[in-house]
Amino acid sequence: MRNDQVFALIDCNSFYASCERVFRPDLAKTPIVVLSNNDGCVIARSYDAKPFVKMGEPFFQAKEKLRRHGIVAFSSNYALYGDISERVMSLIEAMVPGAEVYSIDESFADLTGIPGNLTQFGRDMRAKILRCTGIPVGVGIARTKTLAKLANHTAKRLQVETGGVVDICDPFKRDWVLRNTDVKEVWGIGKRMSAHLEAMGIRTAMDLAKADPWTLRQKFSVVVEKTARELAGTPCLELEEADPPKQEICCSRMFGKRLTEIAPIKQAVATYAGRAAEKLRAQGSVCKRIRVSIRTGMFNPDEARYAQGALVELPYPTNDTLLLTRAAAEAVARIYRPGFRYSKAEVLLLDLRQPGEFTDDLFAVTQPVASDRLMSVLDEINGKYGRGTMHTATVPRTPDWGMRREMMSRSYTTRIDQLWKVR
Numbered sequence: 001m002r003n004d005q006v007f008a009l010i011d012c013n014s015f016y017a018s019c020e021r022v023f024r025p026d027l028a029k030t031p032i033v034v035l036s037n038n039d040g041c042v043i044a045r046s047y048d049a050k051p052f053v054k055m056g057e058p059f060f061q062a063k064e065k066l067r068r069h070g071i072v073a074f075s076s077n078y079a080l081y082g083d084i085s086e087r088v089m090s091l092i093e094a095m096v097p098g099a100e101v102y103s104i105d106e107s108f109a110d111l112t113g114i115p116g117n118l119t120q121f122g123r124d125m126r127a128k129i130l131r132c133t134g135i136p137v138g139v140g141i142a143r144t145k146t147l148a149k150l151a152n153h154t155a156k157r158l159q160v161e162t163g164g165v166v167d168i169c170d171p172f173k174r175d176w177v178l179r180n181t182d183v184k185e186v187w188g189i190g191k192r193m194s195a196h197l198e199a200m201g202i203r204t205a206m207d208l209a210k211a212d213p214w215t216l217r218q219k220f221s222v223v224v225e226k227t228a229r230e231l232a233g234t235p236c237l238e239l240e241e242a243d244p245p246k247q248e249i250c251c252s253r254m255f256g257k258r259l260t261e262i263a264p265i266k267q268a269v270a271t272y273a274g275r276a277a278e279k280l281r282a283q284g285s286v287c288k289r290i291r292v293s294i295r296t297g298m299f300n301p302d303e304a305r306y307a308q309g310a311l312v313e314l315p316y317p318t319n320d321t322l323l324l325t326r327a328a329a330e331a332v333a334r335i336y337r338p339g340f341r342y343s344k345a346e347v348l349l350l351d352l353r354q355p356g357e358f359t360d361d362l363f364a365v366t367q368p369v370a371s372d373r374l375m376s377v378l379d380e381i382n383g384k385y386g387r388g389t390m391h392t393a394t395v396p397r398t399p400d401w402g403m404r405r406e407m408m409s410r411s412y413t414t415r416i417d418q419l420w421k422v423r
Contacts, residue, residue, distance in 0.1 A: 005235055006111040006141065006169060007148040008122065010092055010129075012085075013136045013156065013164075015105035016044035019084050020074050022134035023412045023420050031071040035059050038254045039075055039406060075405035079387075083413045087133050095125055100240045108145055110239050122165035141167040142174065145237045146230035149187040150177055150205060171233075178206035178231060188227050193220070205231055245283045249349040251276040255401045258297070258341035264401045265294060265342055266329050270394040272347040273328040277321040278382075280349055281375060286317040286367070288351040290324060292331035297343040308335040309346075317353065320371045321378065324349075325392050386415065 012018060016034040021027050031049035033042045041058045052069045053062055059073065066073055085104045093099045098110035114121060122139035129137050138159070140152025147168060154177050155166040168174040184194035186205050202208050209231035217225035226236040251272040259265050269292055280287060293309030310331040314323065328347055381390045388395075410418040 004112065006114075006118065006143060007145050007239070008096070008109040008111050008118075008125075009102075009140045009145070009148040009152040010107050010109060010125065011138050011140075011152050011156070012088060012105035013138060014044065014046045015085075015135070016074075016076070016081055017046035017049070018135050019077075019081050020409055021046075022084065023409070027072060031069065032074065033062075033066065033071055034074050034076055035407070036076060037405075038256060039073075040254070043076065073407055075408035077405075077408050077411065079411050079414045080409065084133060084135065088129055088135055088137070091129055091132055092125070095128070098239055108148065108239055111141065118169065119165055119167045122167065123163060126164055137164070139165045141165070141169060143169055143233050144230040144235045145239075146187050146227055147174060147233070150181060150185070150231075153181070153185055174233070175206065178209055179204060181205040183208050186227060186231065188223060193224070196220070245285050245352065245354070246279075247352055249276050249279050249287075249352065250346065251279075252344065252346035254344045255342065257401060258343055259401055260338075260341055262332065262336045262338075264399070265336065265345060266332050267394060267396055267399060268401055269294075269328045269332050269345050269347060270325045270392060271399070272345060273324045274321050274391055274395060276347050276349050277319055277324050277375075278379065278387075280319045280352070281379060284354060285352045286319045286355055287324075287349040288314055288317050288353075289349075290314065290327050290331070291346075291348040291350060292328050292335070293346045293348075294332065294335060294342050295344050296340050304340055306337060306340045306342075308337075310334045311350075316365045316367055317355070318367050318371070320367060320375060321392060322374075323371075325394060329394070 017032040020032055020034065029048075031052070032046040033049050033053055034044035035041065036043045039059050041056050042053055042062060043055070045053055045055065049071050052065060052071060065071075081104065089099070089101050089107055092107050092109055096109040096111060097113065100108040102108055111118060111121070118141050122141055126137055126139055129135060138152050138155040140148045140150065140155050142148040142151045151166040151168045154168075155162050155164050158166075166177070168177050181204060182194075183189055183197050183202055183204055184191060186208060189197070189208075197203075197208065202211055208228050211228050213225045213228050216228050229236050253268070253272060255268060259268070273290070289311060291309055291311045293307065295307035296305050297303055298305055298307070312327040312331050314327060318324065378390055382388065412418060412420050
């Protein structure tokens with residue numbers, strides 16, 4: 001890795017809440033929280049809501065507090081967030097030589113060789129993303145990915161002073177940030193690890209940067225060693241422009257209400273199997289096993305508890321939604337027990353590989369060509385007209401067991417019947 005390499009981390013500010021504000025300019029100065037599936041708990045907060053609501057706080061406990069402080073709650077709208085995320089990432093990729101999408105709201109960028117003032121370049125990126133998507137971002141620039149993450153943290157922490165962009169390629173600026181950042185704020189250092197480090201006298205990011213890397217490796221792990229080296233300015237992490245195929249694919253949801261009959265549970269599992277199959281085909285993989293599990297609520301002392309799963313071996317490596325749905329239904333029939341109130345189901349695809357990587361014998365059954373063609377048409381139609389346009393007959397159009405999202409905003413960018421209207 002070159003010593004002159006420069007990384008940037010572009011991170012969307014309060015991303016879910018910012019997405020909600022894009023099409024609701026009337027909420028520009030109103031604190032916002034976004035809730036988890038079934039409106040369970042708080043999973044995102046705008047900056048002005050953070051002093052009043054804790055992350056993960058159950059919604060039913062926070063209702064009165066939200067009302068008292070004028071905080072508006074939204075159900076999670078993942079279709080909207082995913083679409084806006086793609087727009088932000090596309091803008092970033094068009095402005096830099098290389099980029100790595102790290103999460104739905106974060107992207108590392110390679111700024112190596114870009115001429116001129118990098119701080120100004122970061123401000124230009126920030127202004128363009130805000131102008132084209134309405135999403136505010138912070139930009140951290142440094143010689144390593146870990147330092148770029150730290151610079152981004154500083155840009156958000158001192159947003160008024162920095163304008164949302166911090167460049168610590170200069171050693172003096174880097175050392176100031178390291179000295180003024182607690183070790184628990186370093187990327188990859190959690191609460192438990194920071195407690196061990198503080199017991200060794202390592203309390204700031206600067207302390208970790210100066211610690212002996214080999215001692216850290218022997219006492220903790222190679223990951224902590226690399227983190228210390230990166231803080232000291234030695235690049236150890238490359239930019240990963242292509243995500244490796246996942247080794248497992250999971251689709252898991254809480255039901256909108258408790259289910260007692262097997263028919264709606266099968267419908268729900270068929271829905272999850274179809275979504276998992278879409279993800280499987282998107283990464284060009286096939287699977288040989290599927291595991292299905294169902295369970296009741298586990299925290300109500302007045303309800304009987306039950307949880308069970310079943311593994312199904314598929315007849316051949318496949319990404320066929322129809323075959324996976326049949327296998328999932330078979331698993332539900334094996335593990336369902338009457339007399340319980342079920343709250344959640346999960347579909348897990350296992351033993352994933354690329355086509356041709358399975359070493360079966362010459363006469364082994366393989367996925368029919370007709371199945372490949374059918375799945376290709378299915379994905380093409382759903383890609384053009386929206387997910388769920390075409391699905392298996394076992395999946396109802398409007399299930400009564402669907403997720404409870406009573407405060408969900410409109411899908412402004414993904415559904416033509418919910419486009420933004422300007423009067």
